Amino acid sequence: MKTDSAAAEQFRQLLRGYSLQQHTTEPTFRASGSIIDVIVTNQSVDRAGVIHCDYSPHNWSRVLLSVSDQRPQPCTIATRCWSRFDADEANRQLTEVDWTPVYACDSPEEQWDYLLAVTRPILDRLLPERRVRVRNPVAPPVTDATKELMAQRRAALRDGHIDTYKQLNRQVRSAIRRDTREELERRVDRAGPSGLWRSVQPIVAPKRSDRSTPAADADELNRFFVEVGPRTARQVTAAGPELPTRLPRVSTGAFQVTPICPDDLRRVVGRMRSSKEIKKIESRAQNRYRRLADHGTERETVLYGSV
Numbered sequence: 462m463k464t465d466s467a468a469a470e471q472f473r474q475l476l477r478g479y480s481l482q483q484h485t486t487e488p489t490f491r492a493s494g495s496i497i498d499v500i501v502t503n504q505s506v507d508r509a510g511v512i513h514c515d516y517s518p519h520n521w522s523r524v525l526l527s528v529s530d531q532r533p534q535p536c537t538i539a540t541r542c543w544s545r546f547d548a549d550e551a552n553r554q555l556t557e558v559d560w561t562p563v564y565a566c567d568s569p570e571e572q573w574d575y576l577l578a579v580t581r582p583i584l585d586r587l588l589p590e591r592r593v594r595v596r597n598p599v600a601p602p603v604t605d606a607t608k609e610l611m612a613q614r615r616a617a618l619r620d621g622h623i624d625t626y627k628q629l630n631r632q633v634r635s636a637i638r639r640d641t642r643e644e645l646e647r648r649v650d651r652a653g654p655s656g657l658w659r660s661v662q663p664i665v666a667p668k669r670s671d672r673s674t675p676a677a678d679a680d681e682l683n684r685f686f687v688e689v690g691p692r693t694a695r696q697v698t699a700a701g702p703e704l705p706t707r708l709p710r711v712s713t714g715a716f717q718v719t720p721i722c723p724d725d726l727r728r729v730v731g732r733m734r735s736s737k738e739i740k741k742i743e744s745r746a747q748n749r750y751r752r753l754a755d756h757g758t759e760r761e762t763v764l765y766g767s768v
Contacts, residue, residue: 469496476501480503481501481502481503482501482502482503482505483499483500483501484499484500484501484502484506484509484524485498485499485500485509485511485522486509487510487511487520488511488520489511489519489520489522490518490519490520491518491519491520492518497519498519498520498522499522500522500523500524502524502526504526506524506525506526507525507526507527508524508525509523509524509525510523511523526718528718528719528720529720530720533722533724533725534722534724535594536594536595536724537592537593537594537595538592538593538595539590539591539592539593540590540591540592540593541584541588541589541590541591542588542591543588545588546587546588547587550587551583551584551587554583554586554587555580555583558579562575563575563576595724601637601640601641602640602641602644603636603637603640604636604640606636607633607636607637607640610629610632610633610636611633613629614626614629614630614632614633617629641664645660645661645664648660649661
């Protein structure tokens with residue numbers, strides 16, 4: 462859309478209704494001189510504009526925002542040591558519980574609450590819950606000589622000396638392994654035999670599942686890739702009449718830039734919506750498309766979401 466058109470003004474009015482502001486004010490599509498790519502936020506920015514793109518008719522759109530530094534909160538988890546669990550004692554205590562109220566409950570929620578009320582005290586007596594602070598992995602122990610090699614490697618990469626960089630890179634990796642081995646030996650000597658596992662546990666690799674070697678050979682792989690084209694053509698021909706072409710739907714996204722720690726990221730991913738809830742959000746977004754069509758902006762499609 463043109464920057465001074467009626468559709469652009471209606472679009473800005475729509476954004477103001479949602480307390481949003483558009484920061485792209487210059488044309489982003491050079492062929493028509495119109496704004497196609499926009500950046501919309503709910504806060505002010507330090508600088509906004511477009512940058513010429515050498516390989517596309519669309520210019521780059523960019524904004525610079527100021528975000529506050531956030532110190533990640535320490536992560537503490539509650540855990541139980543199941544290796545010392547006495548199953549016989551737990552079964553004996555569970556048999557002494559009065560389970561009659563479970564059959565008298567009217568809803569599954571009440572049954573679940575009663576189950577937790579009688580089993581948690583048993584677990585607390587047999588497996589006391591303890592809180593453990595999760596710590597980030599520390600950097601490998603390196604000596605001053607290894608740090609000097611790392612500085613030389615960085616300088617060789619910056620100056621473009623590839624052969625020297627490869628040689629120094631091998632030396633740095635060997636030096637890090639040597640420093641780590643010497644540090645582990647010092648930890649074992651200080652902790653003694655009783656602390657051997659605690660000292661070497663951070664570097665012990667987890668168990669890997671056995672993977673079967675594929676039975677395919679080179680000739681079978683070649684036959685598979687050669688037959689992909691004809692097989693796909695036969696499937697397309699047998700699929701029926703050609704469907705009408707549908708233009709791809711153009712959509713935009715809105716997001717808020719804030720610092721995040723790995724623990725918060727895991728919690729956000731764990732709370733992501735299911736596919737059914739996403740379909741509900743898409744249906745609500747389509748209703749907003751119709752509102753834009755009523756204002757005479759059938760060609761512009763705006764999707765509001767959260768990332």
